[in-house]
Amino acid sequence: MSNTQSNDFTEWYIQTITKAELMSYSPVRGSIIFRPDGYELWEHIQERFNLYLKSEGIRNAYFPMLIPRNFFMKEADHIEGFAPELPWVTEVGDEKLEEPLALRPTSETMIGSAFSDWINSYRDLPYEINQWANVFRWEKKTLPFMRTSEFLWQEGHTAHADEADARRRTLHVLDEYEKVAEEFLSIPVYKGQKTPSERFAGAMDTYSIEAMMKDGKAVQAGTSHYMGTKFAEAFDITYLTKENQHTHAFTTSWGISTRLLGALIMTHGDDKGLVFPPTVAPTQIVLMPVGPWKKNPAIMEKLTGLYEGFKAAGFRVRLDDSDNSPGYKFNEWELKGACLRIECGPRDLENGHAMVKARDLDDKVAVPFEELAGYVKEQLDSMPKRLLDAARARNKANEHFDIDTLADLKAHIETCKKENRPTGFVLVGWDGTEETEAKIKEETGFTTRNIPFEAPMQKTVDIVSGKPAKYTLWIARAY
């Protein structure tokens, strides 16, 4: 790795995901190719989140990607928010279309129009649908996985008879996103509510989980929106109540995307390359012969037996019997984020053990063959929690509570720059004005992340105006 994390984190990131073959740049501005190891991470996230959907009775569907222009016009805040980033299909073959079609940036409009047809009575509610799809937002600055012109996501859309039920779904999904992040991806997150200026275009309330990367910057890792009746009014989603009244439904939407892959890499990766919890790792176990193994066929015989055993047990396992040197193989599989490396050479075989190295631990351990299956299972079972705890500990060290003024914040940034350490998440008081948010951003590049549900402490004074704080906010630089 020519760039380390501490030298230039972004360079480290791009080089690592490129060399590890998670992605390739494509000829289309800001769009990337998800190579097999990269795409597989997303497939595992899909499997995991589909379990939630299934358990909640929320079914998958698929809606057209192209959205007629007049659909966007129906909800004013929505079009205002998305207009600058929308790619438009204006021609087919040689012919101009009568009405341009947008590539969906999100599907509230298309699904709202469908809900209007499908929902008639209180008996149809709640109506809850999910879609796995590609979406398009032509962003000015792009970074693989984190912010790309085309990305993959799930978008859930629900309609409810009353506000309470809609709000319940909004927050229930947010809780599930927290579980996906923490339990499945070992990424600790900060759960809270977005400020009005950071809401989804057209939402009444937006909630998010925010994750802290190793360089201290934030990633908005999932959002859930309560729409009130705004989209129901724009798209005429009404239902007949028990009392025979036509009433607008209350809607929600929520999404996680392939930017979780970026968060995963920037949370766990190190200077050797990728680190993945086994829940999502494309390679959980890699077996390799070491020493003069070609002279001793019993070594490959042993390893092949182990390989078949792990495979039959359902592990994602590879056997690297290439001619590359052990050092080369170590580097390659560390780069690619294999969770466990199992080596066996002539002396190991003689001693009846294999050498096992977990990607996130420093030491190799000699494990007798008869204990290997148990040891591997134990290691893979404990790795997610270990990675989560490590990330949590790092986060804790980069949370700041004693910054009360803009001057404090600037001084903090200066110090961090000098000492080459992350600026992290800063908890500040906020008087609730957009002026404060704008000023913070303008002067420091920090943006408001969210108003935490459980703030570690309450701040009493607005960081800019010095007025009494109405809210306590996390602010940070963000991807």
Next chain:
Amino acid sequence: MSNTQSNDFTEWYIQTITKAELMSYSPVRGSIIFRPDGYELWEHIQERFNLYLKSEGIRNAYFPMLIPRNFFMKEADHIEGFAPELPWVTEVGDEKLEEPLALRPTSETMIGSAFSDWINSYRDLPYEINQWANVFRWEKKTLPFMRTSEFLWQEGHTAHADEADARRRTLHVLDEYEKVAEEFLSIPVYKGQKTPSERFAGAMDTYSIEAMMKDGKAVQAGTSHYMGTKFAEAFDITYLTKENQHTHAFTTSWGISTRLLGALIMTHGDDKGLVFPPTVAPTQIVLMPVGPWKKNPAIMEKLTGLYEGFKAAGFRVRLDDSDNSPGYKFNEWELKGACLRIECGPRDLENGHAMVKARDLDDKVAVPFEELAGYVKEQLDSMPKRLLDAARARNKANEHFDIDTLADLKAHIETCKKENRPTGFVLVGWDGTEETEAKIKEETGFTTRNIPFEAPMQKTVDIVSGKPAKYTLWIARAY
């Protein structure tokens, strides 16, 4: 159902899939909404085909949907074939793009360009990738599932060191498509080679599986293409041989799409609605109370127990305890294609049995509760073969071998029209000229389906020219 299959098959089809909520029309010309039951069919096909990919070591990836215009220009036949159907993105926000971007109709160009970067040495070959994606072809005439502007598919793309290996993959996938159709979807297919005029734009050889619908029309249900070195030359996919020679790779591509859903419905459906094999059915078992069940809580207790048992055993099962009448429920679940209906009323409970009705059989059977689990499993296990056999028998009755001239064919069509029966598949002799194909199409609307690998007989004379036949062809009207 106001339209029966024999009255107006297309009307029957559209009404059935609409009422059964498989799809809705969308505001975008020729694009449909895949509603949950429709999308679930596709999810099961994905699961099934992913097993093949996994067993063959072919991994999933994801490539950008937008393709720069210059990419299409590189392979002349390819652009010629797709140009009229391509939607173009020409603007983003308010700005004109320098180069228009096409919505992918297929990804040979994008993936060819990536292969050119990724493939360097004979050690990299074969290089085999699959993508699940949405694709766009702006067709003049559309029909839900069968032919839509946007559809979902998988496209496999592979590169090989030599022709033999590329041809092996092309045909191996075709065999797998046959298995997916016959073993999984209970759709019997005709496997063969496409004539040159029906080849994929840019392919050297195209192979297909063709299915016969209940109305006798054909559906091209899957295709596999051998490209030779044509795309490798256009996109510079070269590798270094063992002997250190730069050489072009041989490529293939192959796909099945959501048109399989159309084939599934038109193969098995009847005047009551959808019929699905349990392999893909969104509802395998539906349980319902009948008679004066509300007065007797033991009935719902029994049914709930059965429901929980089937659910725990992994079946896709519903319990319909709505207030609708039994007649209404029977119709609804027959419309939706539930494989097995299990009824229980007061007398059934007294007699210790449930009444079971398979969607494709005429009679209800009384099955003692203690034998129910075994009976259900047996029915669901045998249903795919039963549906396949029924479809095969119908196909046999609609295959025609005694049509030797265009006049014969026209007479056949007339007779079928008079007797209101399908024109079916007609096996004819072909001299190998495009003139014959054009003439058949012009005069009868029949198109060449494929040159079967195993023709039931060899025809000796071209149906149009009367010259000696070089090939024996299936022709049919087609979707």
